[in-house]
Amino acid sequence: MSRPVVTLLTDFGLEDAYVAQLKAVILSQVPDVELVDITHSIPPFGLLSAGWLLHTSYAFFPRGSIHLCVVDPGVGTSRPILAVLKDGHAFVGPDNGVFSFLFPAEQVIEITWKPLGPLSSTFHGRDIMAPVVVELLKYTPPQSLGRPASNPVRLDVAKDMVVHIDRFGNVVTNVHGSRLQDGCSLVVGGKRVHRIVESFAGIPPGEPALIVGSALTVEVAANRESAAVLLGAKAGMPVRLIPPGSYA
Amino acid sequence: MSRPVVTLLTDFGLEDAYVAQLKAVILSQVPDVELVDITHSIPPFGLLSAGWLLHTSYAFFPRGSIHLCVVDPGVGTSRPILAVLKDGHAFVGPDNGVFSFLFPAEQVIEITWKPLGPLSSTFHGRDIMAPVVVELLKYTPPQSLGRPASNPVRLDVAKDMVVHIDRFGNVVTNVHGSRLQDGCSLVVGGKRVHRIVESFAGIPPGEPALIVGSALTVEVAANRESAAVLLGAKAGMPVRLIPPGSYA
Amino acid sequence: MSRPVVTLLTDFGLEDAYVAQLKAVILSQVPDVELVDITHSIPPFGLLSAGWLLHTSYAFFPRGSIHLCVVDPGVGTSRPILAVLKDGHAFVGPDNGVFSFLFPAEQVIEITWKPLGPLSSTFHGRDIMAPVVVELLKYTPPQSLGRPASNPVRLDVAKDMVVHIDRFGNVVTNVHGSRLQDGCSLVVGGKRVHRIVESFAGIPPGEPALIVGSALTVEVAANRESAAVLLGAKAGMPVRLIPPGSYA
Known part of the structure; x- marks a missing residue:
């Protein structure tokens, strides 16, 4: 049986251990997973680039892949976290417009579930979003992790630009x-x-x-x-x- | 059964093939392993940063993980190579203070074992340390690879800094x-x-x-x-x- | 059974999703593969560096590994694509001299096979070469993908330099x-x-x-x-x- 694919797309860069910690959280609970970096060099606040790279890359991956996208200048504020389901792929990341190119999608869920234990206020990618990916890898139904998102943030990506x-x-x-x-x-x-x-x-x-x-x-x-x-x-x-x- | 995790932390950068050669040595002998980069962008002589990133990241990985840390400005000199055992994790790297944040540890072994064949004088990471990781992956008892380290190098990491x-x-x-x-x-x-x-x-x-x-x-x-x-x-x-x- | 190794060597950098798309194409068809980056930071037109890093690294990998080398300033022109077989390793990349250090090789095949469907004119790595790697992973005989290359490009790498x-x-x-x-x-x-x-x-x-x-x-x-x-x-x-x- 093939291993599930999880892709990672962040603005964390490769100088620190942040990306490794995301991977560690996932591997600790689901060892048999294929982790693929899309990029970690999204420029700060580069939601448009991040969204575009995700949008134009995901379909090359196998159906059933999960895409963790942590470009999140609003970490620590109350912006929601989303799980987006489209074309047999799942996407997890903050509700800040980074998924604009994916809309309309089959399902957009605002995550209300949180893992047990203390959460850092600066690293929701590791402390909340990676655990959401783990839940999805364990076949937890996405809708049980939250509620339908009523009005996710959308950048205007329909105009030519x-x-x-x-x-x-x-x-x-x-x-x-x-x-x-x-x-x-x-x-x-x-x-x-x-x-x-x-x-x-x-x-x-x-x-x-x-x-x-x-x-x-x-x-x-x-x-x-x-x-x-x-x-x-x-x-x-x-x-x-x-x-x-x-x-x- | 889950694949063992080996993390890599170096100052080799990503421009050359040095990191890939570390991985190649491991994969050639233990194909079923999960290789995770912590970072390869440690600044030159950045023992403190390297030690901190290792110290604050290792526990997110599964117990049984092996952490290969090659930040080694003294390569080619006679500084020892250590295997450190702590909390169910193993760490392999030079005895230059990079493991300071891990001390005290359960065991600190000064590696005296060397692989057969010629060794380069400039790349002990590939030629000695990666083979030590391979030995550990094959369940060679660490103490059989050397002797207890009498006085490993410690940076003063207790002070606030x-x-x-x-x-x-x-x-x-x-x-x-x-x-x-x-x-x-x-x-x-x-x-x-x-x-x-x-x-x-x-x-x-x-x-x-x-x-x-x-x-x-x-x-x-x-x-x-x-x-x-x-x-x-x-x-x-x-x-x-x-x-x-x-x-x- | 051990998973086959595919290495990747490109000048794509790590800022975009190009490397991830190569990996996605391979993983979509052959999930059980070990992908190892050699480097993606080859300087533009750095055929000599790329060839050297490949030549001095491949033998550390297990026999049976496939090395995908996309340093290809001539993408979109009619330069051929090669599969090179040497020492139990296979190499796939453009015929522009990047394989000079490998010659003479056991077999050098000019690829004439193309995958079905539309091909971009700017990304043969993803649209042709990665599918060639997939064919090799599926044990398609390399010679059935093309014909013996009559005169592959060779840089003069015999002189001291x-x-x-x-x-x-x-x-x-x-x-x-x-x-x-x-x-x-x-x-x-x-x-x-x-x-x-x-x-x-x-x-x-x-x-x-x-x-x-x-x-x-x-x-x-x-x-x-x-x-x-x-x-x-x-x-x-x-x-x-x-x-x-x-x-x-």
């Missing part, structure tokens, strides 16, 4: 690649990008170009330099796709 | 949180911090504050900036807890 | 340690290094020294600083070993 800057400086948008037809251009950060390429090798030095990226959305890339720097682009910035022939 | 700076710039001390009562203040780096908060959200911008952190000790935190930078704090720096009403 | 700079600034060469006899010196970046030491502790401050490193080749190291900075050394730079008594 930059959703992530990757380490190569590629400017990732949520504009579906099928919309990128010959003659289109894209306005990002006040600059208009016309060139459309099919591989990075086709981009002239110093010039940003449009390419359909690995999430099948439009990205702006540059040749061995950062398109984000060229354009001054940041996650959350709106973009505008201009149809062929338009001078908009 | 900064034990770690985390990636967020939180200044972590070894002052137990139960000592932090209303009206207390803490002197760090010549500066006195008065404000006590229960969550990061309660800290005014630009001002450091005291909080009981995830290891249940006092930390100095700041609001979206580095308390360590604000205070000029570094691991090893002494701190002083001042009781309510004192002008000390 | 710097093959890697590690995170400590050690300058790693491919000069075998057995050639480093008393009185030898090494010229790197126009500077001649005379001192030969057996451990890092023997190096005077500010002065580079020669040491036989963990891959049993000659390295230039410095005392708590970067030998690479002292010497201006970079991967690919030629080095010259000067015999005792020579003024060459």
Whole structure:
């Protein structure tokens, strides 16, 4: 029988023992689990990037995977913790908008269950959320851990925008690649990008170009330099796709 | 049956293949093991940080876990290698003070056993310590690998001090949180911090504050900036807890 | 029965979800696998470093391991993908020279097989190479996935040179340690290094020294600083070993 997969996505970095403590809590109770790091380098308050990486990655994992997402600037305040169920995957994390790309989902549960014992006020990931993951791994019905969330926080992720800057400086948008037809251009950060390429090798030095990226959305890339720097682009910035022939 | 856990804590960074070679040596002989990185970003000579992260993390792992700690500026010299047994956990690493927070322990063994074959003079982690972990995974009695350590290196970790700076710039001390009562203040780096908060959200911008952190000790935190930078704090720096009403 | 090992070596960094997506593709089809990161911090275009780290690490892993190496600046162009078989290990990656240190190998196969479904043009690691790894894990005969590679790209790795700079600034060469006899010196970046030491502790401050490193080749190291900075050394730079008594 295959081992269940738990992914971890945080802004904890890799310098401290925080990620290891999340894993330790899970392994202590469910030894036969496959732990996979998505990333721990989400920039502080990078809810949009975190949500995008989760949204575009989870479906590659086996159904039944549980995704623990601890990007939680509000730790210690009363923001709820959610369990989200979608497409045979479960997601656990704070109710701060990080799951916006997943909505609508099959179920969104506001967790009211808490493990026994003292809780730190600064590390709910280890002290509450990882134990919730353990409960799910033990097949505790999610709805028994809380109540339906009435109004989970949603970022406005329907508009066309930059959703992530990757380490190569590629400017990732949520504009579906099928919309990128010959003659289109894209306005990002006040600059208009016309060139459309099919591989990075086709981009002239110093010039940003449009390419359909690995999430099948439009990205702006540059040749061995950062398109984000060229354009001054940041996650959350709106973009505008201009149809062929338009001078908009 | 559950797989044994081996954690790894080093200052090797993640840029090279050193960590992977440690894992390879273990996996080659004991395939059914769960390898968990604590961190590989210990700053050079960061024995105090390494020891603190180990000390505050190991108990979250299952009993029977083995913790391989290779922070070893003295590699190639004649410093001994230790196996430390405590609370059902085993620890393997150089005798340079990195295990100070674990003492007193049930057993401290100076390893005299060496694997067959040539040994590099620069990578005892791979060539001696990982094989010691393999021996322990095979249930070789630790005492048969060496002799009781007569006088292992101990840093003075009983005094109140900064034990770690985390990636967020939180200044972590070894002052137990139960000592932090209303009206207390803490002197760090010549500066006195008065404000006590229960969550990061309660800290005014630009001002450091005291909080009981995830290891249940006092930390100095700041609001979206580095308390360590604000205070000029570094691991090893002494701190002083001042009781309510004192002008000390 | 032991789980097969798959190692991953890329220049993707750890900030994004690219590495996780490689792992997800593999885990979705072969759940019972041990995934080990070699490194994901290969510098851009760092084929030499990547090849060296692979070459000096693979033999520590169990025979039967599969090594997925995605350092692929030519993604999206028509460069072939290779499967290389050597010493009971399999290697999958682009045909761009990254496997130079492995040649000659038992078999070098140019992969012509492709998985069903749409392929991104920017992420062949996830969309083609990881599925090739899955095929190998399922014991598909490698030769059935393609044809013998007629002329794989080889970097000239026979000459004496710097093959890697590690995170400590050690300058790693491919000069075998057995050639480093008393009185030898090494010229790197126009500077001649005379001192030969057996451990890092023997190096005077500010002065580079020669040491036989963990891959049993000659390295230039410095005392708590970067030998690479002292010497201006970079991967690919030629080095010259000067015999005792020579003024060459």
